[in-house]
Amino acid sequence: MKLFDNAVSGNCHKVRLMLSILGVDYKTVPVNLLEKQQKTPEHLARHPLGKVPALEDGDLTIWDSQAILVYLGGKFGSPDWWPADAAGQAQVTQWLAFAVNEMFAGPAIARALLKFKRDGDLAGAQALAQAALAVLDDRLSDNDWLALGRPTIADIACYPYAGLVWEGDVALEPYGAVRAWLERVEALPGYVGMEGLPHG
């Protein structure tokens, strides 16, 4: 299995974290985003949006970090990490959608603007980040995990950009339930960090 990867991408970290927790062997192929390697014809054939990560497993290539989590959870970690029933899958998918939109538009963009010195609406992204953290905090006040009362790919999908939000100059202080959940994720057997996250 081959992961087309970038070391500072939170979306790539989700996949590395899941692979590590599941104990799956894989090779990393670094994609240099500054050199626009993600926009080469070879990479666009793997990922039509020209982004990372993408995962190759034999003849199959999966793009989008949430889809890769579904694949890994279903192939190696079912039914614990990705359940087999429609109701369970739907409850996890809610938070995959939240990871695609709310966790990206707020936390990931605020971080990218500051860390990678990109142009954009920092105050707007920070406000969206706070709104996303408030939703997570509310959910996690009564629940140790986002879905199904146990760690699932929903938690893995939402974790990196929550843990990295401080790099977007958004404080985690007001979100005690989020901070406790981050620590629960970081205590999972097989947890790996990255720059900006514990043990990075």
Add this chain to the structure above:
Amino acid sequence: MKLFDNAVSGNCHKVRLMLSILGVDYKTVPVNLLEKQQKTPEHLARHPLGKVPALEDGDLTIWDSQAILVYLGGKFGSPDWWPADAAGQAQVTQWLAFAVNEMFAGPAIARALLKFKRDGDLAGAQALAQAALAVLDDRLSDNDWLALGRPTIADIACYPYAGLVWEGDVALEPYGAVRAWLERVEALPGYVGMEGLPHG
């Protein structure tokens, strides 16, 4: 089964379309967005983001239109509409993520800005819409359907905001493969339209 619904929402249309194709009986509960009924405590208990749609089935409530499609496809339409294997689910999930982000940030936002006279960056949203349509068109040039060579919830998730993109003043003319695919969706047994779509 109860759908908390809004007649002009493309995300709600996805769910109505899937329910109709699958022949599932349900009741509609209209949510008046102008009156902010989506932000009442009752509705926030169903949908933590204060949006539509949400689906109630007995004790279970699912929010997010993609998650609802997973639920309906898994419960009533598996394995045709939502496959049972990890590889198939991952290939469909790629396009669910595309529906959450690319189809919303471009086509849905351009439409909302014009149709509902909201403030925002119309030219930016139209450019994102064209980029999203180009990705769809490329995919659909060699494939009748977005995933697995057959209609799945991936098509249902991406359909409404593609079909409604003209309301955002984005022309479908250059995207012949998208237009042919829209017609294939509209020919599916059980197809229902809405204002702005065929038979609406």
